[in-house]
Amino acid sequence: MTAGTEGAANAETVVVVGAGPTGLMLACELALAGARPVVLERLPEHSGQAPGMAINSTVVELLDQRGLMDPLRDESLEWPQAHFAHLFLEPTELSEPHEYTHVLPQAHLERWLEERAGALGARVLRGHEVVGLAQDADGVTVRVRSGGTERDLRCAYLVGCDGARSAVRQLAGIEFPGTDEPFYGIVGDLATELTDEVIGHIGAHQCPAGVYTVSPFGPGGVRIATGEFDAAPPDPDAPVTVDELRESVRRLTGADPVPGAPIWLARWHNATRQADRYREGRVFVAGDAAHVHFPLGGQAMSTGIEDAVNLGWKLAAAVGGWAAPDLLDTYHAERHPVGERACLTTRAQVALMHPMSRVAPLRDVFSELLRFPDVNDYLVRMAGGLDVRYRMAGQPSGDDAHALLGRRLPAVPLNTADGPSSTAQVLRTGRGVLLDFTGRNGLDERLDGWAGRVDVVRAEPEPRIGACALLLRPDGRVAWAAGDRVERAEQAGLGNALRAWFGAPARAGAPA
Known part of the structure; x- marks a missing residue:
């Protein structure tokens, strides 16, 4: 392939393929950091419909870090619950404060x-x-049809953020x-x-042959999903009809479906797939282009x-x-295990949902286990993405690593x-942050060479954090931490983390 009139002379920094939540969030992050990305979307216009209905605790906090969440709170519903295979958990009992899952239609977020x-x-x-x-x-030279x-x-x-059938992923091999x-x-x-009859349908219903969920998306409508295991539609490529939806509800529940006129209907699937690598040279994949699994709890x-x-x-x-020479490689190293874990945990939940004739006793026993605080804590963190921890380069590991x-x-x-x-607010700029609770100015001198990449924020000691100084990456991950005071070893660790x-x-001889 040879570059045409929009080749090297008009080269873009990053091209993102797919204007779903992943691609648009990536565009926001790139633009905030000074890159000027271009997003290519196959569809000619925003449809206003999409299957996603929830964002978990971690993403609510990530959006808050960038100042994106406040405008969305009026369009979303805070949901102080979580579930594992539709067995409900208690996020309110976590030992430290975290945001709750929010019901937020994907189309509104997009x-x-x-x-x-754009701004x-x-x-x-x-x-x-x-x-x-x-x-x-x-x-990379991209051939585009328009x-x-x-x-x-x-x-x-x-970067391919173009869904489960990603053209970018396939073209990159x-x-x-x-x-x-x-x-x-x-x-x-x-x-x-939202009459009493309709409200009676709202919730996640576990049925002998599958699942049936109903949730409001506003004052004048509801989102309905039916899922029948070990079954297949007569014609998977045919458009869905409202009669087909109603018959599915009747098969699952034996009851009449929610009355109403269809706004939008689509099919969903039980596929579990993951890209074997998230990077091929200068090409990356993210979101559904990198991993797909049974959709549960906004994961x-x-x-x-x-x-x-x-x-x-x-x-x-x-x-x-x-960027450090191996910085881009850390994307696969950090995110591939997370995607693999999401695939595993959703498959485990499906195993607790069907066939109900066999798994009902196991669900009963599992419900008893959820009453133990440690089990509830473990599963709430897993469902909310709060249990993810990356290995930080240049820092101690195992028992010697700081808990953060x-x-x-x-x-x-x-x-x-x-x-x-x-x-959250100290990360609004999209740069790294050195949080200094020591009350001294000595740490500032060590950041002279990283001006414009790392901000210094001095604050009064905060016992709930459990450190006297922290280095945060732009994504909010703790890259370095000092406990009660900054010893010589911690100072060396800070230099390692910065590099x-x-x-x-940025200049020779800068303290490190």
């Missing part, structure tokens, strides 16, 4: 992220389909192994008033958004010329030298 991405300088080009790619040592014509677009990096189980799933929105959409927040600042660092290393901080108010703030995550200092 509109807001697209608006934010930051990203471009979204709809009606653009990727049909080919070629990469070399300097970049309006009946094809052209080449040159970029430094290409990345394998997508896994399984597709027999399943007859329908999801859709109905326009209906699918949430895992993809977290992929975007992990990758965005790293790609921006590479575009900016200051690799984790994200809970939402804690801070009293900083510039006034009231919080652990690993923020590259070499």
